[in-house]
Amino acid sequence: MVRLQIALGVIITVVGLIVVAWIALNEDANLARRDEEILARRIERGAVLFEQNCYTCHGFSAQGVPGLGPPLNDREMLEQRVKEVGWPGSLYSYLVRTIAGGRIVSTRPEYLGGKASDPNAMAMPPWWEEYGGPLRKADVEDIALFLQNFEEFPPELLAEMATPTPEAGEQQPEEGGVDAVAVDLFTQLGCLGCHSLATVPGAVGTVGPPLDGLGERAASVIADPAYTGNATTPEEYIRESIVDPSAFVVAGYPDVMPKGFGDQLSEEQLNALVQFLLKQ
Ligand code: HEC
Ligand code: HEC
Numbered sequence: 001m002v003r004l005q006i007a008l009g010v011i012i013t014v015v016g017l018i019v020v021a022w023i024a025l026n027e028d029a030n031l032a033r034r035d036e037e038i039l040a041r042r043i044e045r046g047a048v049l050f051e052q053n054c055y056t057c058h059g060f061s062a063q064g065v066p067g068l069g070p071p072l073n074d075r076e077m078l079e080q081r082v083k084e085v086g087w088p089g090s091l092y093s094y095l096v097r098t099i100a101g102g103r104i105v106s107t108r109p110e111y112l113g114g115k116a117s118d119p120n121a122m123a124m125p126p127w128w129e130e131y132g133g134p135l136r137k138a139d140v141e142d143i144a145l146f147l148q149n150f151e152e153f154p155p156e157l158l159a160e161m162a163t164p165t166p167e168a169g170e171q172q173p174e175e176g177g178v179d180a181v182a183v184d185l186f187t188q189l190g191c192l193g194c195h196s197l198a199t200v201p202g203a204v205g206t207v208g209p210p211l212d213g214l215g216e217r218a219a220s221v222i223a224d225p226a227y228t229g230n231a232t233t234p235e236e237y238i239r240e241s242i243v244d245p246s247a248f249v250v251a252g253y254p255d256v257m258p259k260g261f262g263d264q265l266s267e268e269q270l271n272a273l274v275q276f277l278l279k280q
Contacts, residue, residue, distance in 0.1 A: 134202020
């Protein structure tokens with residue numbers, strides 16, 4: 001009887017231990033799975049942020065744009081770059097730092113086509129808000145994770161995700177009116193990467209002309225005999241500048257503004273942008 005009780009006790013203890021171990025192991029697996037899910041979500045977020053902020057100079061698939069920005073879609077190339085520039089840390093830390101602070105001094109002059117007019121402009125604009133950019137720290141980190149794990153998001157997928165975002169403005173037409181829509185578009189379409197504008201947080205780009213005072217300046221531009229476009233009013237001039245940037249190329253700047261905005265924007269969105277810029 002006593003032996004039976006001992007045996008039973010042992011069995012119960014062993015079964016108990018097995019159950020506890022099983023729960024613990026499963027918990028580990030659960031945690032690991034959750035970590036993976038969080039990482040995947042952050043990479044996806046990074047891809048979307050890249051599509052919104054970086055495509056103008058680095059291309060929709062991060063394949064680079066001649067004269068404007070180097071390719072970033074090749075991890076091996078990026079790892080080589082980190083060694084080339086003598087960065088002592090990891091690829092991730094190199095990416096975070098470069099994206100957050102931009103680059104003051106160019107290391108790749110072949111991509112400075114966009115800055116021909118201002119040799120002192122930053123080689124790449126800063127993106128972290130602390131440094132005057134439009135993004136939060138977590139945004140910068142998610143973009144770095146995306147670039148570091150680019151293989152999982154091949155160009156085809158990104159190109160698909162990168163279909164323009166005209167719904168950006170439609171989401172909140174009532175919330176702050178036309179100006180809020182315009183600021184949103186200015187940010188989402190990457191205008192701020194190339195143009196500075198005091199009324200839009202993070203708009204510090206130097207590839208194109210500053211847009212402050214544009215409403216007033218536009219009248220004298222179209223009155224100038226050097227003007228080659230078809231606009232007869234400041235409003236028409238701004239519209240033309242967005243949908244047909246080559247109609248008139250502002251003196252001292254290269255003809256690199258993307259040509260597809262006319263197709264990406266709805267009439268309402270284009271109007272919101274034009275009215276907003278007219279007031280600057
Ligand atoms: C206005 C154009 C422009 C925009 C917009 C831009 N970049 Fe750049 N980027 C550049 C240029 C030019 C360089 C090369 C700088 C140099 O000469 O060293 C560069 C370099 C880089 C590098 C370093 C590459 C290397 O080989 O060392 C990274 C990483 C990078 N950009 C990421 C981004 C990300 C992420 C975004 C969006 C948040 C972005 N860039 C937006 C122009 C731009
Ligand atoms: C890749 C860089 C780039 C992007 C992105 C870009 N632009 Fe430009 N933009 C330029 C350059 C360069 C010029 C000057 C050359 C020209 O006139 O085409 C310019 C000119 C302009 C002008 C005429 C300015 C003047 O002083 O007469 C307006 C208005 C303008 N852009 C608005 C926009 C808006 C709005 C967006 C976003 C929807 C945008 N740009 C996106 C580079 C860019």
